[in-house]
Amino acid sequence: MYHHLQWGCPLMKWRILGLCALLTLTGCATGFDRGAVVEQLDEGKGKVTDADIKKVLEKRAQLDFPVKIAVQLVSETYKIAAAEGGKNMALRVQEWRWTTEDKERIEKWAASLDKDIVSDVFVMSDLVTSGEDVESARLAAARHGADVVLYVKGVAQVDEYADPLAISNLLIVPIWLVPSWHADTLFIMKGAMYDVANGVLYVSAQSESIGKVTAPPAVIETKDSINKAKTQALKKFGDEFIKRVSALKGDESQ
Numbered sequence: 546m547y548h549h550l551q552w553g554c555p556l557m558k559w560r561i562l563g564l565c566a567l568l569t570l571t572g573c574a575t576g577f578d579r580g581a582v583v584e585q586l587d588e589g590k591g592k593v594t595d596a597d598i599k600k601v602l603e604k605r606a607q608l609d610f611p612v613k614i615a616v617q618l619v620s621e622t623y624k625i626a627a628a629e630g631g632k633n634m635a636l637r638v639q640e641w642r643w644t645t646e647d648k649e650r651i652e653k654w655a656a657s658l659d660k661d662i663v664s665d666v667f668v669m670s671d672l673v674t675s676g677e678d679v680e681s682a683r684l685a686a687a688r689h690g691a692d693v694v695l696y697v698k699g700v701a702q703v704d705e706y707a708d709p710l711a712i713s714n715l716l717i718v719p720i721w722l723v724p725s726w727h728a729d730t731l732f733i734m735k736g737a738m739y740d741v742a743n744g745v746l747y748v749s750a751q752s753e754s755i756g757k758v759t760a761p762p763a764v765i766e767t768k769d770s771i772n773k774a775k776t777q778a779l780k781k782f783g784d785e786f787i788k789r790v791s792a793l794k795g796d797e798s799q
Contacts, residue, residue: 607740607742607743607745608692608693608740608747608793609692610661610662610794611660611661611662611663611664612662612663612664612692612693613663613664613665613689613690613691613692613693614655614663614665614666614667614691614692614693614694614695614738614790615667615668615669615682615685615686615689615691615693615694615695615741616651616666616667616668616669616694616695616697617669617674617677617681617682617685617686617694617695617696617697618643618647618648618651618668618697618699619677619696619697619698619699620641620642620643620698620699620701621698621699621700621701641701641768641771641772641775643668643699644772647775647776647779648668650776650779650780650783651666651668651779651783652666652667652668654666654783654786654787657787658787658790658791659791659794661794662790662791662793662794663790666695667689669682669685669686669689673685673688673689679694679696679737679739679744682694682696682739683739683741683744686741687741687742691741692740692741693738693739693740693741693747694738694739694741695736695737695738695748695786696736696737696738696739697734697735697736697782698734698735698736699732699733699734699735699775699778700732700733701730701731701732701771701774701775702730702731702732703728703729703730703767703770703771704727704728704729704730704731705726705727705728705729705767726759727757727758727759728757728758728759728766728767728769728770729755729756729757729758729770730755730756730757730767730770730771730773730774730775731753731755731774732753732754732755732756732771732774732775732777732778733751733752733753733778734751734752734753734778734779734782735749735750735751736749736750736751736782736786737749737750738786738790747793748786748789748790748793749789750782750785750786750789751782751785752778752779752781752782752785753778753781754774754775754777754778754781755774756769756770756771756772756773756774756775756776756777757770757773758770758773
């Protein structure tokens with residue numbers, strides 16, 4: 546009987562192994578590496594030369610209001626970076642995507658904008674876009690007959706960890722009852738609106754938000770943390786974008 550309880554019972558063996566794992570993870574929230582997220586957002590930017598600056602200065606704004614805005618959404622996953630000592634950061638990464646609800650929220654921005662400034666806002670289909678760079682977004686927007694393209698990029702970084710209550714999941718009650726597991730997400734968005742024809746930059750905006758979810762280990766969904774942070778960041782970004790676009794017509798008349 547004694548021998549059976551030690552290792553003959555699969556449930557007992559699972560609990561002992563699980564306890565060791567939870568003891569190792571308990572309280573080990575690592576926090577976020579904002580620098581790495583920003584670096585991921587800025588990935589692909591090369592060295593700027595005098596010739597590049599000259600080309601930009603030669604371009605002129607040519608908006609004819611109201612404008613039609615095509616939106617290109619890009620999602621990025623944080624790449625784990627090496628910390629001091631050559632070890633990887635204890636940050637777990639979760640894949641995510643822009644949802645239908647996100648796209649509907651963006652398209653509703655048109656209702657908040659003066660019809661004399663913006664006639665339509667729509668998110669382009671993945672079937673039309675040929676790449677995730679700004680030039681590809683401009684080409685896709687041209688095919689849609691848009692005047693400008695809003696290029697939006699988001700990065701989510703997830704930190705998952707257990708708190709001291711995790712011990713009770715193995716010693717007192719099942720793992721689906723005690724809310725001892727945490728999933729925190731840092732979500733940062735950056736966006737810029739370019740002229741489809743010549744690439745002139747008209748508007749830029751950015752936002753960030755943190756989403757936190759706590760639940761029992763057996764039922765926690767990391768995606769809930771990501772969606773929470775993403776929704777909040779999208780709201781902040783939208784408010785800033787609407788404000789800046791609304792000021793465009795006044796800027797052009799000066």
